[in-house]
Amino acid sequence: MSGTRNILLVEDDRNERDVALRALDRAGLGATVSIACDGQEALEALGLEMPEPSPGRPPQPRVIFLDLKMPRVDGWEVLERIRQAPETACIPVVVLSSSDREADVRRSYELGANSFVLKHFDARGPGTYIAEAARYWLDLNEPPPARRPT
Amino acid sequence: MYNRRVKERIHRGSRDLWLAVLITLLGWSLSASAWGLLIDDRRDDLVRDAHTAANDAATVVAERLDSQLAVLEGIGEQWARFGGGSAAEWRADARLRIETRNGISGLAWIDRDESDHLAVGAAASPAARAKDAAVAEKQIGEPRLLGPDRDDTGALWYRVALPARAPQDHAGVIVAHVALSELLSPLLATLAPGYAISIDWKGEQIYTRDEPSADAADHWWHAETSVALPEDGIWQIALRPTDALATARLRITPHYLLAAGMALSLLLAGVIHQWRLVSRQARFLEAANRALEEKGDDLQRLNVELERRVTDRTERLEDAVSELEAFNYSVSHDLRSPLGAVLNLAAILEEEYTDRPLDADGLQLLSRIQGSATRATALLEDLLQLSRAGQAVLSIEPIDTTGLAREMFAHARAADGDAEVELVLEPLPEVEADRTLLGAVFTNLFTNALKYSRGCEKRRVTVTGRIDDGESSIEVADNGRGFDMRFAGKLFGLFERLHADEDIEGTGVGLALVARIIKRHGGRVWAEGEIDAGARFGFSLPRSGGAAK
Structure with a gap:
């Protein structure tokens, strides 16, 4: 199992971000969480967009939690770019959306999402379901092997 | 005929x-x-x-x-x-x-x-x-x-x-x-x-x-x-x-020749006359044929035009349907997010402060709950306005555009806190439109311009107009933070925002509203911008008066 337990959270809504961060923190997963406030920032964080990361690539996250509806670059575009780039093609992506529209769910899977989680109010505690999903992807799921440098 | x-x-x-x-x-x-x-x-x-x-x-x-x-x-x-x-x-x-x-x-x-x-x-x-x-x-x-x-x-x-x-x-x-x-x-x-x-x-x-x-x-x-x-x-x-002898030599042959000559001339004249008549008719028929062919072409053109219009209408209808779908989706989705925030933040507040009094963080949580609720309300109001803009019966009248722009700018500036903003207002072409809706267009464009130039030095809003090719165009430009042209296509979509910054309020309805109003008048909208070099939003209206859509 890889030593890095980092999560990339892509979410434009500050309240959603705070709820997710708080839940992840309280779950005691021992994970570090990076934040991207929209799609553009997510691409930059993954080294898929200018400005170029310097020096070397940033450490790739074990899992990406991706909101769909965001200003500038939306979640689908980010997902498409992630799957197109060899460096990020295998990173598990969990789509977090408030839409359960069939077309949105299908499109997400077609573009290569590994999971689709509907945002909702969790009576057990705000964002608990997010922490549960994170636990699954960090602890239970076998991550893709790291890419060998060529 | x-x-x-x-x-x-x-x-x-x-x-x-x-x-x-x-x-x-x-x-x-x-x-x-x-x-x-x-x-x-x-x-x-x-x-x-x-x-x-x-x-x-x-x-x-x-x-x-x-x-x-x-x-x-x-x-x-x-x-x-x-x-x-x-x-x-x-x-x-x-x-x-x-x-x-x-x-x-x-x-x-x-x-x-x-x-x-x-x-x-x-x-x-x-x-x-x-x-x-x-x-x-x-x-x-x-x-x-x-x-x-x-x-x-x-x-x-x-x-x-x-x-x-x-x-x-x-x-x-x-x-x-x-x-x-x-x-x-x-x-x-x-x-x-x-x-x-x-x-x-x-x-x-x-x-x-x-x-x-x-x-x-x-x-x-x-x-x-x-x-x-x-x-x-x-x-x-x-x-x-x-x-x-005289009869034989002088009469019979020459007289026959004379008679034959005259008869031949008559025959020739008749033939030529007939030929002229026929060729005249032929020419006329040819001309008539050409005219018919032209009519046929016209008919075909008309047909093509009709087909094009049917296709056009169908496309427009499809547009309207998909727009309606997108609208429904956006409404449910975008209303859900502030309401969800209210629920979540309230839950956090409950968890954190069951056994202690509210501190500064708690108060901030409260204020964010209020903010989310306010946002939900604003969203509902904007959506209502959008819906009204889509359904209201257009009352088309000639409008003193320059006067209307000046008036709406004053309102927008007052709402923005009467900031120090220079207005450069050129004489604008008079247009035929619904006064209330056109006023909303100006209000939204001015609000946007003021919003995104906030904090800039020497804030300036420039309004220009021109007439060309049967339409009147009006542009509102600011010297604010502008935007990346890559995202220009999204600007007029419902709930689309290019700035994630929390300090810029907005529901993502304003430009969608502008687009819808202008579309109902039979015009079009566009946007140009450059990061940190200002933005320019324009719309055009047909000269012959708005067509209700």
Whole structure:
């Protein structure tokens, strides 16, 4: 199992971000969480967009939690770019959306999402379901092997 | 309509006979000229032939007269040479000469004192007449031709008298008595067939053969010649074509030719006229065909246009449906997020502060709950406005755009906190639109401009307008933070925002509202911008007034 337990959270809504961060923190997963406030920032964080990361690539996250509806670059575009780039093609992506529209769910899977989680109010505690999903992807799921440098 | 025009054309064609008439006249005059030339030529032929025949006639007649004289001279010489002789010998000699058919039918001799005479003849009467004449002319010194005389039977005669220079006993005169018909008929009976011959002597017609053509009497086409007689007189010989000859030579062929020429001209004129009519009709039909083809093209163009419009409408309908779907989705999605925030933040507040009083963090949570609730309310209001903009009946009127822009800018600035902002407002083209909705367009554009230039130095909003290609365009530009042109396509979408910054309020409805209003007026919207160099939002309205969509 890889030593890095980092999560990339892509979410434009500050309240959603705070709820997710708080839940992840309280779950005691021992994970570090990076934040991207929209799609553009997510691409930059993954080294898929200018400005170029310097020096070397940033450490790739074990899992990406991706909101769909965001200003500038939306979640689908980010997902498409992630799957197109060899460096990020295998990173598990969990789509977090408030839409359960069939077309949105299908499109997400077609573009290569590994999971689709509907945002909702969790009576057990705000964002608990997010922490549960994170636990699954960090602890239970076998991550893709790291890419060998060529 | 085409039928009537065709008829008119054809009718005009039938009136337009001038060419046919011209050809007929030309053909006729050519035929007449040819006919005249032919007639002249034929007349010349006739006259030439007549002259030849007349000369021939004169020659034979003159020769016969000469031979008659020679006969008489012969008698005289015989008389002289043999010193007379017996009366019986003379008679025998004279009879012989009469019988040689010189036309002489009686001969007589008489001496100067009428003491002796002899007379012989084919019958008694000619001999007696010859003798009478000899008596009358016994003193002549030169040959003479006497006559014409008409006897009891109406026959014409003449006498040739010749002095007989014989020894005194026989000196006197010899006279031959000649019936003109006996002289001339055998000579001229077969000469110049087809011509009528007449011979005049001293106003008396002494010979005629055949009736001349009635025309020939009045015209110059006859021939005359004369035979000189031993004394001063002449026989006038005239030849004229007979009716048969004139008809054959002058009438039948030339007249047929003339008739044929005229008929041909008429035929030619008719054919040409018909050809002109037909070609005129053909030309007209061709033109009509072309017109029809053009109509066909028009029809096809119309069809294509109709199809294009149907496609257009269908697309627009599909647009509207998908827009409605997107709207429903956006509403549910975007309302859910502030409401979810309220729930989540309230839950956090509950968890964290069950056993302790609210501290600064708690108060902040509360304020965020309020903020989310406010946002949900604002969203609902904006959506309501959008819905109204989509459904309101447009009340199109001419609008003083410049005045409206100034008014709306004042409102927007007041809402923004009466900040220090320069407004550059050019005179704008007057437009025809719904005043309330156009006001909302300006309000949203100005609010945007003020919002995104907040914090900039020397804030300035510039409004410009122009008219081109049947539409009025108006642009609102600011010198604010601008945007990345890559995202220009999203600007007018519902709930689309290019700035995640929390410090810029907004629901993402404003530009969608602008787009919807302008679309309902039949216009279009656009946006240009550059990061940190300002943004420019424009819309256009058709000049002929807004079309309600």
